[in-house]
Amino acid sequence: MLKLLFKKQLAELFRGYYYDTRKNAPRSKAKTVLLFALYFLLIFGVLGSYIGYMAYTLAEPFAENNVGWLYFCLFGLIAIVLGTFGSAFSTYSSLYLAKDNELLLSLPIKPGCIIASRLLGVYVIGTLYASAALLPAAIIYIVKTPFRLQVLLGSLIFVVMITLVVFMLSVLLGWAVARISRKIRNKAFVTVIASLAFVAVYYILYFKAQNALVGLLSNQELGTQAAEFGQKLKGTAYAVYLFGCVGVGDIKAVAVFAAAVCVLLYLIWRLLSRTFLSMAASASGVSGARRARGVSAQGSVRRALLKKEFARFASSANYMLNSGMGTLMLTAGGVALLIKGKSVAAAIADVFSFAPGADAVLLCAASVLLTSMNMSCAPSVSLEGKSIWIPRSLPLTGRQVLTAKLQMQLILTLPPAVFAAACALIALSPLGIFEAAAYFGACVSAVFLFALMGLVFGIKRVNLSWTNEVAVIKQGPAVTFTTLLSMLEGLVIAGLYIVSLLTGVPEQPVNAGVYLSGVCIINLALSFALYAWINKKGAAMFDEL
Amino acid sequence: MLKIHHLTKSYGAVKAVDDLSLEIAPGEIYGFIGHNGAGKTTTLKAVTGILTFDSGEIEVAGHSIKSEPFECKKRIAYIPDNPDMYEFMTGHKYLSFIADVFGIDTDTRKKRIGEYAGKLELTGALSNPIASYSHGMKQKLAIISAFLHEPSLIVMDEPFVGLDPIASHTLKQMMREKCEQGGAIFFSTHVLEVAEKLCDRIAIIRKGKLIKSGTMDEVRGDDTLEEVFLELEEKDA
Structure with missing residues (x-):
């Protein structure tokens, strides 16, 4: 037995x-x-x-x-x-x-x-x-x-x-x-x-x-x-x-x-x-469970779906801890940069004295790694579980439902990512406008890319028949692949840059602004491609779950 | 209100529904009877747009579920046989969510929720998380959410399972009132006595095929519905 x-x-x-x-x-x-x-x-x-x-x-x-x-x-x-x-x-x-x-x-x-x-x-x-x-x-x-x-x-x-x-x-x-x-x-x-x-x-x-x-x-x-x-x-x-x-x-x-x-x-x-x-x-009982006041005032469909996603998120410690740690870490990272950012930037600049802007690239990679800790989109489709009949039988499109999932991750990640980027820019000053914009763009575009990537894996690797939510929140392939690939991006940003410095011409190091602009453009291009896939194929796949 | 034309749905090599056709007019309570695995739930899910189907057509108030699912779903409500609901919400939050999806204003939703929850004796429990509900309470919540936006057609899969006698009686009254207001009900049941007393018309399905349909008198003749059902089952076995 x-x-x-x-x-x-x-x-x-x-x-x-x-x-x-x-x-x-x-x-x-x-x-x-x-x-x-x-x-x-x-x-x-x-x-x-x-x-x-x-x-x-x-x-x-x-x-x-x-x-x-x-x-x-x-x-x-x-x-x-x-x-x-x-x-x-x-x-x-x-x-x-x-x-x-x-x-x-x-x-x-x-x-x-x-x-x-x-x-x-x-x-x-x-x-x-x-x-x-x-x-x-x-x-x-x-x-x-x-x-x-x-x-x-x-x-x-x-x-x-x-x-x-x-x-x-x-x-x-x-x-x-x-x-x-x-x-x-x-x-x-x-x-x-x-x-x-x-x-x-x-x-x-x-x-x-x-x-x-x-x-x-x-x-x-x-x-x-x-x-x-x-x-x-x-x-x-x-x-x-x-x-x-x-x-x-x-x-x-x-x-x-x-x-x-x-x-x-x-x-x-x-x-x-x-x-x-x-x-x-x-x-599984309800002693001491929180009571709701009553019927809510009318709201839009978009708001209703978003509230539902947040209610799901807030109802599960597993979900919050495994998919929302980035919010906390990015905020903490930002605060840490405000306090010790100057010395961190100086230490990096000291090691890479021949490459101005290396501190920006490496801090951007760190920010991307912290961003990768938020991945509520990846398990969100599977978490519909046996309640999938509700969105499927209501006058809702797959696109509306998926958009709500996407919005939740963006709301959870974008403000702390912007905060962390702003703190980094203070620590890294003086940066030129182009370098600063590139830094900001690279950090923020990663937020969109990871959310969209999580959603794509969430749809493609959906599991609606779980008996324990941990199976999809923690061990599911959607979560694993999203984690792996988004972490990999952070490592690649830092790794490629260091390799280019070590193997390139010492007098002409890669320009950090150009490098981060490249990261930003690639992130945005991939994001647009994934967004287009979600809107067309992903929404259709959700409608057939 | 509902037209099903030559509906066919297969799961791999197994035909769950085979060339099924039926029509439901406004004001009708239409019962759907069949043995376990006959294809009732598959048909109901296809009608509500939850399941896609291989061939045929389903129209709700003149709109095709294939090409205009959104228009159809605005007019439909569905109560599944086992209502797995959003357990992380309270009853109130769930009903507010449904009301938001259907664009029901604040006053109307309050009035309707108060009315239906009162009828089904669920008012006190609506503030509690759905996770704390018994099967019957979830069923009651699903019924309230189905009636909330005043749909033209309510599709119910075994709606009486888990309900206490008082709630069953109330639901029957609500179903009749709905039809008197011009709506239609399409529901599956194993309780032949309920079907006999409640339905205007019924259809009997076996192995995905419709084997008999019509008004209660047409199907039953001088026998009881149970006798007719058993006879058809034996004949077809």
């Missing part, structure tokens, strides 16, 4: 990858493989390459100075933060808000089986993110240091243990959110605020760790420094030392941590199995 339920869970998580719901037919094997390859490329390519670079620099000096345990400690902690961050947002809804909870509970299936299958789904997602950080680190350590079977086995056990730690933290966070949600009025917003607090703490820790690491990496005596630091850590936090020792195959450490993980797993299992029934039942 567990196998059956777990297969259902996996099928739900990755349904969009092997089933074309628009055509109501399975995808070909080649397409499925390609979609999965792209998904893993995103996770392992982007995260893995960054972690891999750090691991490559640290592995040898740490091993030579006999502080391999510190190496594993470091990457273990990164993996825990990354894995928990990746799966925490979805754990609550996976466990307690699945639409088939009631159905499954009404069947002759032991609740334990249902919980276990849900937990395995959480484990898979957490493991994907944690592995992206941990596997490259473990592989590089084994390859770069003299081979020892003990280390090979230890690092394998370490990877498994970390995935279990990530799993336990995610489950506990999901359980805590469910507990809090039972007693509060606006669950979605409280979940968002709690999650944002978690993200804030994460970023503070991350940047502090990164600063420390940069300091360590820039030090010529890296190994010696690490050994000294390791000695101090071993003396003050022996448990942390033991934790790292698992990675290098220390039998005592493996035994202690394996026992600890087993005990904790058992306790979490007991906690969940005792509370699941009552919490799953109350999670």
Whole structure:
């Protein structure tokens, strides 16, 4: 039974990858493989390459100075933060808000089986993110240091243990959110605020760790420094030392941590199995739900559709967190530029002193990356779900419905993007009018391009038969491809520019204004093409869903 | 009010509706009867423009659902068999959304919502999120939203499922009033007694084909509708 339920869970998580719901037919094997390859490329390519670079620099000096345990400690902690961050947002809804909870509970299936299958789904997602950080680190350590079977086995056990730690933290966070949600009025917003607090703490820790690491990496005596630091850590936090020792195959450490993980797993299992029934039942209930005042005054169709999109957005913490973080990050980025923008621009200009305007290009790339975090359009079509009969039976055109989805993302993204661009222009001053206009145009045109791109993928990779919204908000192919391509644009803007500087004539660096104008023109051209497709083919496809 | 000419719709190799033709005049309650999988829901969804079809024509008040879907939908309301609604909205917000789509002014919408919600005893629940509604309450909300813009034709798929006896009775009254005002109702049901008492005309469908239609007396003769239905089913099996 567990196998059956777990297969259902996996099928739900990755349904969009092997089933074309628009055509109501399975995808070909080649397409499925390609979609999965792209998904893993995103996770392992982007995260893995960054972690891999750090691991490559640290592995040898740490091993030579006999502080391999510190190496594993470091990457273990990164993996825990990354894995928990990746799966925490979805754990609550996976466990307690699945639409088939009631159905499954009404069947002759032991609740334990249902919980276990849900937990395995959480484990898979957490493991994907944690592995992206941990596997490259473990592989590089084994390859770069003299081979020892003990280390090979230890690092394998370490990877498994970390995935279990990530799993336990995610489950506990999901359980805590469910507990809090039972007693509060606006669950979605409280979940968002709690999650944002978690993200804030994460970023503070991350940047502090990164600063420390940069300091360590820039030090010529890296190994010696690490050994000294390791000695101090071993003396003050022996448990942390033991934790790292698992990675290098220390039998005592493996035994202690394996026992600890087993005990904790058992306790979490007991906690969940005792509370699941009552919490799953109350999670779908309405105690304390917000009440509306009454009938609204007449408004236009456009306004009604837009209000509906915003109501959908505000009703789901998952939707807000996974598709609206860009609004917050762009605003925060703008404020940060107002405070420290001059020194950031000066630091960039210092490195690229031979290329005036390099700061504008790199800040534009950063702004584009932050913009890519807003992608409400991508899951919005799938989120219509089984309510699709409503727009389809009303006198509404597909174009009207899609326009409302587009407008929501633009309203969420355009003001903070403009604000961030304005802040950057203050930080970057004095820029010429042409350069400033090009900077502004490149940043703003990306907002339109990403929204339109998300909508195109949303229509082409639609999934209306989900039982858990996380399947389309977080793991759907529309969201994955939109994220991948929009992030790629940010990286390409910076990458191409740096490559052109490194390979071009030093006396004639690429003009930043011209370069950003090019970005703007390409963005606008692609946007017009996508907009035309949505108006004609996309709207027609929506009408036939 | 509604004309269906030679409607055919297939799902792959399976013909869900096969060359079906029928007409509904203003003022009529038209019942659509058939076994599970006979093609009733497919037909109803095609009429409301939710499903495209392979061949044939559907006209609502002289407008083709194929070429003028917008004009047709302005005149239609649809109540599905399982009303999956916007659960993130409250009842009030949902009805306001529907009212906005149909351009109903503030006073009129307040009056109509008050009236229909009062009749169906849903007034108190309209402030609550739809997610908190039972199946019957969602059904009541779907009924209110269907009557809200005073459509010429209401298409209902098993409208009595989930309703309590009082709400069922109220709905029957509302359906009759609608037809007395010149509107038409096209609905599917498995409850033959309801069809027998309520419908002016009925059609029996089997495996996508219309096997009998007409006024209640024409279809039934001296038998009960149940006897006729079972006889037709056996004959065709």
